[in-house]
Amino acid sequence: MKRIIGYFVLALALFLTSENVLAQTPQWRDMHKVKRGETIYSIARDYNITVDDLVRANPEMATPDYVLKKGEFVCIPFPSGIPADTTTTAKPSPKPTTKPEQPGNVQSAASNVDMRNREIRVGVMLPLHKVNGDGQRMLEYYRGVLMACDSLRQNGISVDIHAWNVAENTDIRTCLKGDAENLDLIIGPLYSKMMKPLSDFARKHQIKVLIPFSINTPELDTNPYLYQVYQTPGEFCEESAELFMKRYGEEHVVIIDCNDSTSRKGMFTGKIRKRLDAVNSDYKITNLKSSDQRFFESFTETGRNIVVLNTEKQHEFRAAISKINSMLLDHPNLDITLFGYTEWMLYAKKNLDSFYKFDVHVPTAFYYDEASPRTKRIEQKYRWNFHADMMNTLPHFAITGFDHAYYFIKGLSMYGSHFKGQAGMVGYPAIQTPLVFEQLGDGGHQNRQLMIVHYTKDRRIEIIRY
Numbered sequence: 001m002k003r004i005i006g007y008f009v010l011a012l013a014l015f016l017t018s019e020n021v022l023a024q025t026p027q028w029r030d031m032h033k034v035k036r037g038e039t040i041y042s043i044a045r046d047y048n049i050t051v052d053d054l055v056r057a058n059p060e061m062a063t064p065d066y067v068l069k070k071g072e073f074v075c076i077p078f079p080s081g082i083p084a085d086t087t088t089t090a091k092p093s094p095k096p097t098t099k100p101e102q103p104g105n106v107q108s109a110a111s112n113v114d115m116r117n118r119e120i121r122v123g124v125m126l127p128l129h130k131v132n133g134d135g136q137r138m139l140e141y142y143r144g145v146l147m148a149c150d151s152l153r154q155n156g157i158s159v160d161i162h163a164w165n166v167a168e169n170t171d172i173r174t175c176l177k178g179d180a181e182n183l184d185l186i187i188g189p190l191y192s193k194m195m196k197p198l199s200d201f202a203r204k205h206q207i208k209v210l211i212p213f214s215i216n217t218p219e220l221d222t223n224p225y226l227y228q229v230y231q232t233p234g235e236f237c238e239e240s241a242e243l244f245m246k247r248y249g250e251e252h253v254v255i256i257d258c259n260d261s262t263s264r265k266g267m268f269t270g271k272i273r274k275r276l277d278a279v280n281s282d283y284k285i286t287n288l289k290s291s292d293q294r295f296f297e298s299f300t301e302t303g304r305n306i307v308v309l310n311t312e313k314q315h316e317f318r319a320a321i322s323k324i325n326s327m328l329l330d331h332p333n334l335d336i337t338l339f340g341y342t343e344w345m346l347y348a349k350k351n352l353d354s355f356y357k358f359d360v361h362v363p364t365a366f367y368y369d370e371a372s373p374r375t376k377r378i379e380q381k382y383r384w385n386f387h388a389d390m391m392n393t394l395p396h397f398a399i400t401g402f403d404h405a406y407y408f409i410k411g412l413s414m415y416g417s418h419f420k421g422q423a424g425m426v427g428y429p430a431i432q433t434p435l436v437f438e439q440l441g442d443g444g445h446q447n448r449q450l451m452i453v454h455y456t457k458d459r460r461i462e463i464i465r466y
Helices: 002-011 040-046 051-057 133-154 172-176 178-182 192-205 233-248 266-278 292-297 314-330 342-347 349-357 373-386 397-418
Strands: 028-033 073-077 120-126 159-165 185-187 208-211 226-228 252-257 283-287 304-309 335-339 361-364 437-439 445-447 451-455 461-465
Touching: 040 051, 051 073, 120 133, 120 397, 133 159, 133 373, 133 397, 172 178, 172 192, 178 192, 185 397, 192 208, 208 397, 233 266, 233 335, 233 361, 252 266, 266 304, 283 292, 292 314, 304 314, 314 342, 314 349, 335 361, 342 349, 342 361, 349 451, 373 397
Parallel strands: 120 159, 120 185, 185 208, 208 226, 226 445, 252 283, 252 304, 304 335
Antiparallel strands: 028 073, 361 451, 437 445, 451 461
């Protein structure tokens, strides 16, 4: 663990240097030939200059896909000459432990709502270990947070970031002692049982808490300092059902029972059935085991058929596609659109032809676009910094961490404690996870961004935002 976090500090020290840079005309004092194993940070250190001095002298270093290569020459400028007493330097990210790290003697965040002219103080309280999947996923998420700090630094926003290894058996109250009260933002926790003490602490010290994943958070109803990114499955189901009715409530709906006793999607089909019944809208229910004739009788030949399965599983999806394809041999003019589930994106690549053919619509709170130039750049930058690929998961946790941190830290730098995360406040187009917060009465804030990933029949992928 020490080796891993030590690598974070070494490879990402330039992320965490928060110096107030003054513009100046470059004057080179030397040329340096890069040796194996050297980094931007180590070269700057060896010449007793700041990372920003070095990057200003070599502008290509500021590009997202820049890689320092052995044998190339870099310009070494004279030191910027900024007096030490005018420069605030953030401490390196501390090694995650179950004890709180000390952010230092800084002014209380609650007493300084204007953060535009100072560094943003961020605490990450997540399981940062390699013991199990939770820790491994959150380590990748944390790396994304650090990458966001790097990008923000290049845009003149300084960040003082601290991390705690808040494993499942950690008493989070031990992390809230000392100077944690001086943070502007806390990212975490991952476990519901930690929410109450963290919520009380955040309210007392007026610290915003970004809850990165869906956990049970009753405190969200009453604490205005809480921001939850993902809705609970029940809330997301409710939102998806409402969206379904707005788009397809007047069309011919066919619900296919796939005989999956372990499915959790009966909640969704149950909700749309109740809503369709309430407006006297016609719909049909059929079964994968039905005869071909009975199956066909559930469809209409005079309009579009909106087909909904009562499972998210790939095996049943393929069985349904096979049944529909067989029906189309005898009835080729049927117009069919499938309304799916976020889980379908896990196997979209393997079933892409079917997704396009059947005009698949997937409701989701995130979308990973592997063909996007921005996605490719951040994956390349991650590979450069950590000598590894991101885990093959949806969502990609490093990109999730990047989106969350960039959006929230930039918002705090623009609006201070008045930042509420509403639509249009930041102007950051998310790479994977859009954020649009709405306040729940006088309580906390819930991300309401919902979109549909539409696989069109002309073989395009369209993102429809709501």
